[in-house]
Amino acid sequence: MRRDLLALQGQGVLQRTHGGAVSINTARLDLAGRTAVVPRTKAAIGRAAAALFEPGQTVILDAGSTSLALAHALTVRPLTVITNSLDIAQVFAQDPQVQLVLTGGSWQPGARALWGPAAADMLKHCRADWAVPGACALDAAKGATATDEADAALKRTMITRAAKTLVLGDTSKRGGVAPFLVAEWSQVHALVTDRPWPEVLALGVDVMIAED
DSSP: OOHHHHHHHHTTSEEEOGGGOEEEOGGGOOHHHHHTSSHHHHHHHHHHHHTTOOTTOEEEEOSSHHHHHHHHHOOOSSEEEEESOHHHHHHHTTOTTEEEEEOOOEEETTTTEEESHHHHHHHTTOOEEEEEOOOSEEETTTEEEESOHHHHHHHHHHHHTEEEEEEEOOGGGBTOOOSEEEEOGGGOSEEEESSOOHHHHTTTOEEEEOOO
């Protein structure tokens, strides 16, 4: 096995299977690790999701590798972006047609995100057309979940401040359940992913398939 794959196996995020194939538990990766997983697919999901937004809308963009791909693909203007991600903020920092709002909060280096009570309190004063919370794992029965309690709590707050919720996730996130709930499917209006998911579509979620 390649040295980089052995390193991931040592971290408990990769498992060897019969015939030398591997599966990656993306829920346990930090942001840098998640960014390296299927980047072309995440870029395609970001482009497909960008088509949902209209001029003048407000979006809450959570920190995350696929959310960052969406940020790069968002060309609709004018736009208000509320985010807890310095990486996403950097995408819009010099754009005069984007009203950029940072949540504040405590910096989390592994997630490259701002979390905590200060971030949650700021969001309570916001109203948005869309919330785009990240998810560490997606399951047809259990919904969207996250590995960190404080992270999941902030994501749930994001959802309460928006008229609609959009979830982004490639198939590497499917079938797993992390410890803390982000959203039931009944709270999600749209899912942008890379493969059909009829079980989630049957729950009333608008499932959009991104073309790579």
